[in-house]
Amino acid sequence: MSDLSRELFTALNDIVTARAARDGHEAIATWSPDLWSTLDDQGYTSIDPDEPEVGLAEFCAVATAVGTHALGLPLVEAGLAAWLASAADLKLPAGLVVPAVSTGDVLTVVEQDDDGLVVEGTLRRVPWARHAELVLAFVETESGRRLVALEPLDVTEGANLAGEPRDTVTVERQRVGAAQVGSTEGVDLREARARGALLRAAAAAGAMDTIAELVVEYAGQRHQFGQPIGAFQAIQQHVVTVAQAAAATRAAVESTVAAAPDHRVLAAASAKVTLGIQAGRLARSAHQVFGAIGATEEHRLHLLTRRLWSWQDEYGTQHEWSHFLGERLVFPEAPGLWEVLTPPHPAVTARGVGESAPW
Amino acid sequence: MRFAAEPLTEDELRLRDEVREFMAQERANGLGVGLGINAEADMEFSRRVAARGWVGMTIPKEHGGPGRTAVERFVVVEEMLAAGAPISAHWVGDRQTAQMFVRFGSEEHQREFLPRIVAGDVWFCLGMSEPDSGSDLASVRTRATRTEGGWLLNGQKVWTSGAQYADYVVTLCRTSPAEGRKHVGLSQLLVDLRADGVTVSPIRLLNGFHHFNEVHFDDVFVPDSMVLGQEGDGWHQVTSELAHERSGPDRFLSVMPVLARLYEELRHRDLPDDVLTSLGRTFSTYMTLRSMSLSIARALDRGETPAVEAALVKDLGTQFEQEAIEQLRTLVGGELDPTAPGLEGLLADAVITAPTFTLRGGTNEVLRTVVWKSLQRSRKESA
Numbered sequence: 056m057s058d059l060s061r062e063l064f065t066a067l068n069d070i071v072t073a074r075a076a077r078d079g080h081e082a083i084a085t086w087s088p089d090l091w092s093t094l095d096d097q098g099y100t101s102i103d104p105d106e107p108e109v110g111l112a113e114f115c116a117v118a119t120a121v122g123t124h125a126l127g128l129p130l131v132e133a134g135l136a137a138w139l140a141s142a143a144d145l146k147l148p149a150g151l152v153v154p155a156v157s158t159g160d161v162l163t164v165v166e167q168d169d170d171g172l173v174v175e176g177t178l179r180r181v182p183w184a185r186h187a188e189l190v191l192a193f194v195e196t197e198s199g200r201r202l203v204a205l206e207p208l209d210v211t212e213g214a215n216l217a218g219e220p221r222d223t224v225t226v227e228r229q230r231v232g233a234a235q236v237g238s239t240e241g242v243d244l245r246e247a248r249a250r251g252a253l254l255r256a257a258a259a260a261g262a263m264d265t266i267a268e269l270v271v272e273y274a275g276q277r278h279q280f281g282q283p284i285g286a287f288q289a290i291q292q293h294v295v296t297v298a299q300a301a302a303a304t305r306a307a308v309e310s311t312v313a314a315a316p317d318h319r320v321l322a323a324a325s326a327k328v329t330l331g332i333q334a335g336r337l338a339r340s341a342h343q344v345f346g347a348i349g350a351t352e353e354h355r356l357h358l359l360t361r362r363l364w365s366w367q368d369e370y371g372t373q374h375e376w377s378h379f380l381g382e383r384l385v386f387p388e389a390p391g392l393w394e395v396l397t398p399p400h401p402a403v404t405a406r407g408v409g410e411s412a413p414w
Numbered sequence: 415m416r417f418a419a420e421p422l423t424e425d426e427l428r429l430r431d432e433v434r435e436f437m438a439q440e441r442a443n444g445l446g447v448g449l450g451i452n453a454e455a456d457m458e459f460s461r462r463v464a465a466r467g468w469v470g471m472t473i474p475k476e477h478g479g480p481g482r483t484a485v486e487r488f489v490v491v492e493e494m495l496a497a498g499a500p501i502s503a504h505w506v507g508d509r510q511t512a513q514m515f516v517r518f519g520s521e522e523h524q525r526e527f528l529p530r531i532v533a534g535d536v537w538f539c540l541g542m543s544e545p546d547s548g549s550d551l552a553s554v555r556t557r558a559t560r561t562e563g564g565w566l567l568n569g570q571k572v573w574t575s576g577a578q579y580a581d582y583v584v585t586l587c588r589t590s591p592a593e594g595r596k597h598v599g600l601s602q603l604l605v606d607l608r609a610d611g612v613t614v615s616p617i618r619l620l621n622g623f624h625h626f627n628e629v630h631f632d633d634v635f636v637p638d639s640m641v642l643g644q645e646g647d648g649w650h651q652v653t654s655e656l657a658h659e660r661s662g663p664d665r666f667l668s669v670m671p672v673l674a675r676l677y678e679e680l681r682h683r684d685l686p687d688d689v690l691t692s693l694g695r696t697f698s699t700y701m702t703l704r705s706m707s708l709s710i711a712r713a714l715d716r717g718e719t720p721a722v723e724a725a726l727v728k729d730l731g732t733q734f735e736q737e738a739i740e741q742l743r744t745l746v747g748g749e750l751d752p753t754a755p756g757l758e759g760l761l762a763d764a765v766i767t768a769p770t771f772t773l774r775g776g777t778n779e780v781l782r783t784v785v786w787k788s789l790q791r792s793r794k795e796s797a
Binding site for chain 1: 415416417418419420421427430434493496497670673674677678680681682685687689690691692693694695697698699700701702703704705706709723726729730779782783785786789790793794
């Protein structure tokens with residue numbers, strides 16, 4: 056972790072911890088214009104990917120802080136949108152901009168002229184679209200896919216398993232001015248989704264760490280049969296499963312951050328699959344330790360586990376990214392299995408498993 | 415618990431390529447493929463590895479070693495394991511005993527043994543478990559009593575890998591009464607396996623493989639000079655090496671040679687989506703485990719002792735190996751013949767020995783208790 060990412064995490068963590076202490080964990084897990092504007096004032100919603108010291112580690116640090124507190128605000132989305140816009144050379148106005156890339160939906164062009172495009176299509180599962188000024192989406196044009204920024208005019212509200220806004224934006228013959236169309240040199244959809252997947256894994260690692268803390272504390276305090284339940288080996292197995300899952304997910308995230316840009320999409324895919332494998336193990340064991348109380352609305356645990364159940368599927372499911380890894384790493388000219396699993400290797404790089412627009 | 419990721423440096427990658435070339439040459443010369451540390455010992459191979467400077471790599475220069483890092487050792491070991499190299503002969507000396515001598519050994523021991531480990535000239539095995547001491551290792555009953563100029567050793571060890579060819583068995587035994595505290599009064603003795611009163615007999619594994627032995631000590635004389643480090647320091651010595659024992663690539667790469675063989679067949683085929691997905695999932699876990707294991711090697715190089723992290727990696731890694739074998743069985747499909755050459759025979763061996771993967775190095779269930787205690791401790795400290 057870089058110094059800046061540590062500072063970012065600590066500072067954000069302090070603000071949100073104080074807010075949670077004042078208003079409760081439930082309150083910060085849902086949209087709060089007041090907290091959003093506080094974070095906005097302090098610059099957390101507009102971290103500039105073009106600043107030389109800002110990179111993947113910084114955005115992952117923000118995501119981890121969001122996960123640690125089950126913070127119900129689109130900080131991760133604002134960061135991902137800023138990076139996409141910067142990579143596609145799009146100038147964004149102030150206000151919340153969110154990416155519409157999680158499901159891989161792509162808009163189509165109905166008309167094209169010198170002034171811009173007229174586009175249409177449906178963008179599903181767009182995070183916080185109802186609060187956004189603009190959404191960023193890919194559109195299929197004659198000259199390849201372009202990123203466009205458009206106003207969400209027709210929004211149907213939806214939610215993920217944690218109740219976070221995941222809206223459908225219906226686009227009907229909407230004009231997008233030339234200034235709102237990104238360059239062709241930007242990122243591709245796969246890369247954008249890999250970035251989203253990594254940030255979800257980073258956030259999940261934060262949530263998992265919090266769950267691990269809660270579980271260790273509870274197992275040490277809750278008494279049954281005359282002793283702390285943590286004295287029972289059966290409970291110890293569950294507690295350690297939780298700690299293990301958190302450690303594995305965090306390791307996969309950190310390994311992606313440290314990976315060479317040439318192999319970063321590959322590493323991000325691996326991190327997302329790791330999240331998919333570990334989220335369920337962790338959630339089941341954590342709920343088992345807490346018993347019935349952990350499955351109530353008043354208990355904090357569900358704010359975290361429900362996010363894990365959702366985040367593991369957003370920006371590509373475990374299944375989808377596993378398939379990507381299989382498809383990219385099994386090929387006739389491969390030098391051998393071990394060689395493809397331990398990049399760098401030019402044969403793997405040639406398979407397009409890197410990023411074109413580094414953070 | 416942190417597993418900071420630091421990828422291999424340019425120099426480390428160069429070392430990796432050297433090992434790959436070496437292994438390619440060995441294969442071209444007819445070296446067989448085995449399953450990780452279960453592979454048959456091959457002293458000649460171990461000497462060739464030693465001749466390259468890849469045994470006892472972390473032994474400091476002042477002790478006659480190459481003075482390389484834990485990560486450099488990691489690089490060599492993972493390449494060898496992935497290639498299914500027969501590393502058993504030098505394994506114990508390289509992974510554990512050398513560290514013991516460096517940290518606890520007398521000057522005489524360091525002078526005598528360390529250069530020989532590096533040269534591939536001495537093999538060690540570990541005398542830990544006993545018929546009544548498995549996971550509860552501190553309850554060992556093998557006992558050494560004082561005699562003129564040394565100790566008389568009596569007792570029995572089991573699951574002693576490699577005692578049939580090793581020169582010395584590093585024997586954990588009681589040298590003074592426990593007096594209510596069983597971790598006290600234990601020592602490690604270096605026992606010459608050819609000494610009078612030592613009997614080695616095989617314990618054959620369920621596949622007929624001769625890997626383990628039982629070792630009987632019947633009034634074996636062990637000179638004072640063969641006590642490792644301080645008398646009574648045995649428990650501390652044993653537990654301080656756990657990070658070395660548990661975190662390494664041997665905890666998740668046993669199955670790699672089998673998977674790699676299957677891969678050689680699959681990569682030329684047009685595979686259905688479910689097979690690609692299943693493989694991709696396995697690849698992902700390999701990448702994550704490798705990153706965790708590498709981060710422990712980095713921590714060792716920083717002088718840390720990440721024993722708890724190591725226990726976690728051992729647990730995750732060995733569970734994964736078992737899952738990977740299940741996956742291989744599904745992919746290969748059909749009945750397996752253990753006498754078949756190549757992939758099928760290797761897989762057959764892996765299937766029936768896989769349940770032992772979560773035993774060796776401390777059963778996973780007991781390791782979880784170790785991790786639990788550490789989590790509780792750090793919670794209390796931070797509170």
